[in-house]
Amino acid sequence: MTTQGVILIDLMALGFLLLILNLVRKHDLVIGYALLWMVSVIGLMALVTFTPLQDFATKAVGAVYPASALSLLAFVFIFIVLIYFSVQLSVMSSRQIELIQAIAILELKLQEKANLTQEKARTPDSAQY
Amino acid sequence: MPQDNKPKDDRITTPHVLVIIPAFNEQKSIADVLLKLRAAAPAFDRLVVNDGSYDQTAQVVQALGEKQLRLATNLGYGVALQTGMKYALQQSYEIVVCLDADGQHRPEDVPAVVQALLDKDADMVIGSRYCDGRPYNAPIDRRIGQLFFSHLTRLLVGQRIYDTSSGFKALRSATCKNLIRMTFVDFHVEMIVRLVMLGEKIIEYPIVVYERSAGHSMYSFASIFSYPLKTLVLTLVTAIDVLLARRSQ
Numbered sequence: 001m002t003t004q005g006v007i008l009i010d011l012m013a014l015g016f017l018l019l020i021l022n023l024v025r026k027h028d029l030v031i032g033y034a035l036l037w038m039v040s041v042i043g044l045m046a047l048v049t050f051t052p053l054q055d056f057a058t059k060a061v062g063a064v065y066p067a068s069a070l071s072l073l074a075f076v077f078i079f080i081v082l083i084y085f086s087v088q089l090s091v092m093s094s095r096q097i098e099l100i101q102a103i104a105i106l107e108l109k110l111q112e113k114a115n116l117t118q119e120k121a122r123t124p125d126s127a128q129y
Numbered sequence: 130m131p132q133d134n135k136p137k138d139d140r141i142t143t144p145h146v147l148v149i150i151p152a153f154n155e156q157k158s159i160a161d162v163l164l165k166l167r168a169a170a171p172a173f174d175r176l177v178v179n180d181g182s183y184d185q186t187a188q189v190v191q192a193l194g195e196k197q198l199r200l201a202t203n204l205g206y207g208v209a210l211q212t213g214m215k216y217a218l219q220q221s222y223e224i225v226v227c228l229d230a231d232g233q234h235r236p237e238d239v240p241a242v243v244q245a246l247l248d249k250d251a252d253m254v255i256g257s258r259y260c261d262g263r264p265y266n267a268p269i270d271r272r273i274g275q276l277f278f279s280h281l282t283r284l285l286v287g288q289r290i291y292d293t294s295s296g297f298k299a300l301r302s303a304t305c306k307n308l309i310r311m312t313f314v315d316f317h318v319e320m321i322v323r324l325v326m327l328g329e330k331i332i333e334y335p336i337v338v339y340e341r342s343a344g345h346s347m348y349s350f351a352s353i354f355s356y357p358l359k360t361l362v363l364t365l366v367t368a369i370d371v372l373l374a375r376r377s378q
Contacts, residue, residue, distance in 0.1 A: 104212060105212065
């Protein structure tokens with residue numbers, strides 16, 4: 001990769017890092033997810049900047065060109081992240097369902113209790129006559 | 130065959146029974162179902178699980194003075210049933226009956242289905258349209274699905290269930306305990322397979338089912354494709370899960 005290309009990618013990566021930090025500062029992104037993205041961006045910067053690392057990654061995945069190795073690694077990363085977020089969404093959905101169920105049951109129980117209290121309040125009056 | 134309209138619940142005095150009716154936008158049919166159920170099974174408690182309806186379902190149920198669980202948003206048939214089961218377990222009901230709110234099932238059959246559960250000492254009774262050699266007379270797409278899933282139950286658990294998609298069921302609270310922690314789409318094949326594999330006794334009881342009296346079916350055009358796939362995957366996952374649990378025990 002040319003020096004110009006490396007500088008451009010590193011600058012973009014730095015921009016991403018700043019964006020992530022700003023999102024954390026504004027409480028729009030929780031630190032757990034921010035760390036995931038920061039580590040990924042730093043990893044990308046390292047791969048692009050250091051040629052021996054690029055050669056090692058290219059050999060490790062059995063690719064001929066570094067660009068192919070980077071594309072493959074990016075694809076694997078995106079795939080894993082998408083599965084991870086699907087799992088997170090499923091967990092959140094299950095929790096939401098449990099909460100909605102609990103609220104509905106609590107509401108009914110409160111209503112039943114209120115009805116019972118009302119009935120009890122009425123009973124002594126009617127018993128006098 | 131439960132053809133007579135006479136209430137039969139006078140024979141069932143001991144068990145504490147809750148009839149769960151999941152309802153989503155059923156303002157036109159819910160009152161009729163509840164009134165018929167009141168007349169047919171006065172000893173049983175009734176619970177409407179209002180699954181985020183945005184029509185007048187909640188008001189109709191309230192006006193009739195019936196219990197209702199109001200889910201804040203539409204969560205689907207399976208989750209609505211599950212919520213009712215959770216309530217039933219918390220309130221120590223012994224038997225739970227699931228009945229559709231669209232008027233397809235005869236509330237008059239409820240006491241007979243509960244009686245079958247007690248008489249046959251079963252864990253779950255499915256109100257069935259197709260047992261006793263009755264033909265599958267649904268539209269072709271549904272008929273294929275029903276036959277496929279019916280044979281799938283036989284393949285997986287060795288017991289053929291003729292009507293796997295019936296919404297009319299009676300089950301014991303102990304059986305509900307096996308269900309409330311699970312993910313189920315519609316409480317159909319996936320749960321039947323799970324229960325049979327766990328050693329629960331499931332039988333079918335012949336019932337009559339009418340066309341829905343009002344409202345819209347919960348199944349859209351897309352669900353013709355998505356429902357069988359989702360159910361198939363969940364059924365296979367359920368079977369594997371039970372087998373792995375058995376192995377680890």
